[in-house]
Amino acid sequence: MNRKFLPRIIAVQPWGIIIPLLLLVCFGAAVLYSAAGGSLMPWALLHVVRFVVFLIMAIVIAGMSRDFIRLMALPVYVILLLMLMAVEAMGFVGGGSQRWLDLGFMTLQPSELMKPAIVIILARFYDMLPPAATREFSSLIVPGVLIGLPFGLVLMQPDLGTSLAIVFGAGLVMFLAGLPLSWFITVGVAGLAAIPLAFFFALHDYQQRRVLTFLDPESDPLGAGYHITQSKIAIGSGGLFGKGFGNGSQSHLNYLPEPHTDFVFATMAEEWGMMGGLFVLTVFGLLLRWGIKVAMGTRDRFGQLMAAGLTATIFFYAAINLMMVMGLAPVVGIPLPFMSHGGSSMLTIMICVGLIMAVERWNTREPGSFA
16 A cells, blocks of 8 residues: 555554454444434444544554553553452442442443453563573462452452453463463363352352353243343344344344343344344454464564454454354353443453554554555
């Protein structure tokens, strides 16, 4: 692409990924417009405005230097850890969980921001650690504390989905940093063995019901299995091309719960069908492919670990939400990036995008290249 006639601030942006994301956000806004009964408020307009604001923020983040991001890794982590403690002390309850802080001008979910923060602090730690030292058990102490503190605080809210997202991103960074595969296999086997104990003694009653419903949703279709049953009805009824924009019955007649947040994909699939779903999957595929190529294209250990971990975080968001609405995973409160209504989740995803853009800028390749 010939960019020499464009202002530098515009020319250097990775338009190869920004444009698909913009199209996905506009598509999401159309779905939210329909879910609101043909109204821009309260979801669709705010959805687009948030993306524009957070895109500007991502561009600012992309201009930050490697040394500055490394320097800010620990202070940001500590601030978010203190905010998670504040949630326990003064956070307000919504949907049965105590997850949010009221900042006056907005409500903030600190656990969302901890997802990229844990990736950055671990990338910083393993960048400082000699590669040979990663195979020593003593090297697990600091990462164990860094992961364990936010994991425990988020689990207390309770928010199992976000807790697992924190562990997922952190685990990938540790794996790519060079920890022996045998350690991960051991942890995985131990985790599988602990599932019965965790189910009966660690999970809340509603979480146990979600797991049982996932295993057999037809056992209580009007109770615990209602969400997933209605979601699958909405997706299945859309067929190949959908019922048409604004013609979804599941969301408009209030059969589908949370049609603008957790189950927005089901809302979309009913009206736009499989073709709409393929468009969403294609954009996510482009985003993940871009993130992987950025991580693989950098020779900087910190940038490589950070870009890979943040890409894994985005993948976790999308994969778990899509599996949830199709009945392939238990219902958890994880929204679909760029489509679900929600400020904290979009803020988190755009921070991830901005940081990956920063790593790409540190590389020598042309920004936004898929080659």
